[in-house]
Amino acid sequence: MWLNHAKSRAWGCETCTPKERRLRGNCGGPFVKGVKHGIEDEKGAIYVPAYRIAPDCDPEWGDTHFYTCPVAGSHQCASVLNYYQLSKSGIIKITDLIQTPTPAFMEALTVLKIANDIREHRVRKQMEIENG
Numbered sequence: 399m400w401l402n403h404a405k406s407r408a409w410g411c412e413t414c415t416p417k418e419r420r421l422r423g424n425c426g427g428p429f430v431k432g433v434k435h436g437i438e439d440e441k442g443a444i445y446v447p448a449y450r451i452a453p454d455c456d457p458e459w460g461d462t463h464f465y466t467c468p469v470a471g472s473h474q475c476a477s478v479l480n481y482y483q484l485s486k487s488g489i490i491k492i493t494d495l496i497q498t499p500t501p502a503f504m505e506a507l508t509v510l511k512i513a514n515d516i517r518e519h520r521v522r523k524q525m526e527i528e529n530g
Contacts, residue, residue: 409451409469425470439463456516478503482510 414422421433428443429436437449450458451468472479483488485507492499492507 402469404523404527407466411469414443416422422467426466428465429467447471456520475506478506479510482507482514 414487418434419425421430421436423429429446431438431444433444433446435446436444437447438444443465445465447460448455448462448464448468449466481490481492481495485492496503
């Protein structure tokens with residue numbers, strides 16, 4: 399949600415060089431020492447704060463520690479994101495695709511809705527500020 403909102407300042411596959419890909423865990427593995435903005439925690443694992451990955455993210459989310467690339471993670475759940483967008487736009491009902499959605503799937507959709515609502519609110523506020 400936040401990566402698209404931050405536009406060119408956010409991480410994306412198209413901005414990831416082969417060297418960065420290795421440091422970012424090769425699309426899903428743990429970050430490696432030397433990754434840009436990487437911080438070592440008390441256990442020796444490397445994380446990157448969310449605000450470094452998506453610079454315009456919500457402040458409550460900005461201090462989240464990512465130990466693996468969230469872009470790779472979002473690719474792993476792309477179908478859930480697509481189902482959410484299709485149901486949000488009214489094109490489908492979730493039960494048209496999945497007769498009996500699991501509680502975990504429904505929880506994922508709830509998390510997506512909350513994150514999307516926060517993002518839309520921030521976009522509106524930013525537009526109000528820009529337009530006076």
